[in-house]
Amino acid sequence: MISIDRVDHLVLTVADVDRAVEFYEQILGMTPVEFPGERRAVSFGRQTIKLHAASELVEPTATHPVPGSANLCFVTSHPLSEVQEHLRANEVRIEEGPVSRIGAEGPITSLYLRDPDGNLIEVARYDDVAEETAAE
Structure with a gap:
């Protein structure tokens, strides 16, 4: 039996790579990354989201790669009230x-939004982090 240690990267098929990079950088605070061959991505922590244009797919690829088919959850240490303010200030619904909700490591509180391609994005904060912050 093998075991998997962590997620290294995900690939999102997007309609417009520039628009996707701008969203993930400006709205979610991720860092733009460029790879050889004019490939682009965004990174956060030790993870990367590679962005492939639907019009220029990189092989091998998923069986049915289409923009807007992903459902991703990202964890923040910021209070969700700050996240809500930031989203509203940037006109993100x-x-x-x-x-x-329940995350991989326990109870979380989540906000849901969509990226420019319609992917469902969950921004969550672990409840124990919120309780620790309140106790300080």
Whole structure:
């Protein structure tokens, strides 16, 4: 049996790479990255999201790569009230939240929004982090 240690990167198929980079940089605070061959991505922590244009797919690729088919959850240490303010200031519609959910490591509180391609983006904060901050 093998075991997997962590996610290294994800690939999103997008309609417009420039627009996707701008969203992930300006709205979610990720860092733009460029790779040889004019490939682009955004990074955060130890992870990368590679952005492939639907019109110029990189092989091998998913069986049905289409913009707007992903559902991703990102964790923040910022209070969700600050995230809400930032989203509103940048005219990003909040689809749902804050709502209670369960993340990979326990209870989270989440906000849902969409990126320019319609991918569902969840921004979550672990509830124990919120409780620790309140106790300080």
